[in-house]
Amino acid sequence: MWKKKAQEAQTEPAGQETSRKKEEGRDLYEWTQALVCSVLAVVLLFTFVVRLIGVDGHSMVPTLQDGDRLLVLNSLLDDDYQYGDIVVLRKDTFMTEPIVKRVIATEGQTVDIDFASGSVYVDGELLEEDYINEPTYVEEGTEFPLTVPEGSIFVMGDNRNHSSDSRSSDLGTVDTRYVIGRAVFLLFPGADETTGERDFGRIGGIDRIG
Structure with missing residues (x-):
């Protein structure tokens, strides 16, 4: 036992x-x-x-700075672009790296620019562009007035006289199939081009203004 x-x-x-x-x-x-x-x-x-995409360059100053990190909503989910949207696009025949620009006009709308006064008109209406760094004085080869074709958008940088965009005959209006997506959130700020400091108070959602 x-x-x-x-x-x-x-x-x-x-x-x-x-x-x-x-x-x-x-x-x-x-x-x-x-x-x-x-x-x-x-x-x-x-x-x-x-997608997470970085801003390269100063073409979107003062809205965006070089080095900003953006959260971009894929174009497969949101391709209804409107005036004021900040979009990321890539067209290899223009530039191999993605570029960040603002939508100024969409299909069927007519864009005209008075380069003497720096004024931009869409369908005959003067745009109130409080987001730009300076008026639009620089021509880049595109002839105006210009009507945006179906399935395309017209884009420009907010730093108008230091931006290559739809004013350039090399880019012109952009087929929306070249658009990667719409910027919806600033995740990390780049350094300010004048002070070199990062303003973390800029972190947040990017609202549509149209």
Whole structure:
């Protein structure tokens, strides 16, 4: 009888250890599964929903600074561009890297620019452009007035006299298929071009103004 009890005492801890190992294995599997699902969700999010794109250059000053990091809503989900939207586009025949510009007019609208006064008109109406750095004095080869073709947009940088955009005959109006997406959120500010400081108070959503 004493021998039997001793055997039971030896087998009980072994069973508990096996159960504990199974529990640890199950926990590790569940943790790994959750990690894989999280990584997959992030990959899908940044492939089909949003992208993180940096601003390169000063063509959108004062609205955006060189080095700003933008969250961009994929064009597959939002291609209804409106006046005032800030969009990211890429047209390899114009520039190999993505560029950031503001939508000034959409299909069917007529753009005219008085380069003497720096005034921009859409469908005969003067635009009140409180977002620009300076009036539009620089011509780049596109002839005006210009009617935007179907499925296209007309874009310009806010730093008008230091921006290559739809005024350039090399770019002109942009087929919306070249648009990567619309900027919806400023995640990280670049350094101010004059002070060199980063204004973290600029972080936040980018509203439509149209």
